Every structure is written in structure tokens, then in C-alpha cells.
Amino acid sequence: MQRHQRGYSGLQISLHWILAALVLFQLIFGESMTAVVDAAEDGLQASRADLALGSAHYWIGIAILVLVGLRIILRLTSGVPRPADSGPAWMSAAARASHILFYILLAATPILGLLAYYVGDPFGEIHSLAKPVFTLLIVLHAAAALLHHFWLKDDTLKRIFIPGV
Structure with a gap:
């Protein structure tokens, strides 16, 4: 079950932008x-x-792995804000799916990179597939945030800049 809080904490926001x-x-x-x-x-x-x-x-890569672990712990213990009610239900589902994919990539990519470095292929080839996936996901994530801000006019984008919003 997902825990909800009023807004992201300063630490959650900092971790988001440091990881970005x-x-x-x-x-x-x-x-x-x-x-x-x-x-x-x-x-x-x-x-x-x-x-x-x-x-x-x-x-x-090691720092990303450690910080995403911290971010997951914070998410589980502190919760996250409720999704914006603006927009159709598929947008909420897409947001959940993209966040899950981000966490999987943020954890799996450094692990695959370490396996590639110490073990070799095929881990290096799999690790390299993360780049286009990350790039596409980042573009979609940023576009969705801008859509929420300028089209739907909700607080989704503000929440990742201002604690408690």
C-alpha cells in the first residue's frame, strides 16, 4: 500500500535533482x-x-546506486504526495509505470555496469541499452511535467521544486 504525504520533503527533492x-x-x-x-x-x-x-x-554509477537505495527507503518510509487528480486515469497509470521504470533503471543500470566491468559481456551490452531507454523516459517525464504545469495547471511540477507543496 502506498503511503501519501502532503508534498515531497526537502531531502526527497534534493535526491531527485542530484540523481537527475x-x-x-x-x-x-x-x-x-x-x-x-x-x-x-x-x-x-x-x-x-x-x-x-x-x-x-x-x-x-556507484553513487547513483547508493542514492537510489536511499530514495527508495525514503519513499517507503515517508511516502509520496497523492497524484494530481487532473487528467484522465491513463495519465496516472502512465506516471506510476514511468516512476517504477525509473527506479528499476536507476538500480539495475549501475549493477549491470559493475557486472560488465568485472565479468564482461553480455552485461556490457545489456548495460548499454539503458542509455536510449533513460533518454526516452527522461524526455517523456519532462514533457509530462510541463503538460501538467502549462496545460492542466496543477501543482505536479511545483512539488518537485518546493517542499510540502
């Missing part, structure tokens, strides 16, 4: 890890930039 920034970094600079792995497989040395960004990709 970390995922964005991973999506933009994640190819450096591929360059490092490919260079190692070919017996070559990756560039200093790729080594630095590859290392950052590794540690940020």
Missing part, C-alpha cells in the same frame, strides 16, 4: 568508459580524458 544531474552526466560522458574498456581489450592506453571520465563514470 548524475544520470545526465552518465548519459553525456558514459562513452568514455567504453573507450577505456575497448583500449584495454586492444592492449592500448586510453586517453587521459577517457581515463578520468571512465573513472568518474564508475564512481558516479
Whole structure:
């Protein structure tokens, strides 16, 4: 059963935006890890930039895994605001489904990345599939938030910026 609260807490909002920034970094600079792995497989040395960004990709992936664990714990213990009543029922179902998919991706992608790093393929290939899925989900998530704000004129978007709304 889902627990509901008036609005997101400051900690929940902070975790949302920290995770968003970390995922964005991973999506933009994640190819450096591929360059490092490919260079190692070919017996070559990756560039200093790729080594630095590859290392950052590794540690940020671990940070994402830890922070999403914290976010899930907070969600289970503190609850979340009730969904906006504006819009058709399918929108609420889509919102629930997209949030579940986000949590699955946020947990599974770093785990698959670690398995790819320490075990190898096929985990690397599966891990790389997360990028287009994340990208599509982020676009849909942002579009839905803007739709709620500008078309449905509810507080959905405000809730992820202002605690307690």
C-alpha cells in the first residue's frame, strides 16, 4: 500500500535533482568508459580524458546506486504526495509505470555496469541499452511535467521544486 504525504520533503527533492544531474552526466560522458574498456581489450592506453571520465563514470554509477537505495527507503518510509487528480486515469497509470521504470533503471543500470566491468559481456551490452531507454523516459517525464504545469495547471511540477507543496 502506498503511503501519501502532503508534498515531497526537502531531502526527497534534493535526491531527485542530484540523481537527475548524475544520470545526465552518465548519459553525456558514459562513452568514455567504453573507450577505456575497448583500449584495454586492444592492449592500448586510453586517453587521459577517457581515463578520468571512465573513472568518474564508475564512481558516479556507484553513487547513483547508493542514492537510489536511499530514495527508495525514503519513499517507503515517508511516502509520496497523492497524484494530481487532473487528467484522465491513463495519465496516472502512465506516471506510476514511468516512476517504477525509473527506479528499476536507476538500480539495475549501475549493477549491470559493475557486472560488465568485472565479468564482461553480455552485461556490457545489456548495460548499454539503458542509455536510449533513460533518454526516452527522461524526455517523456519532462514533457509530462510541463503538460501538467502549462496545460492542466496543477501543482505536479511545483512539488518537485518546493517542499510540502
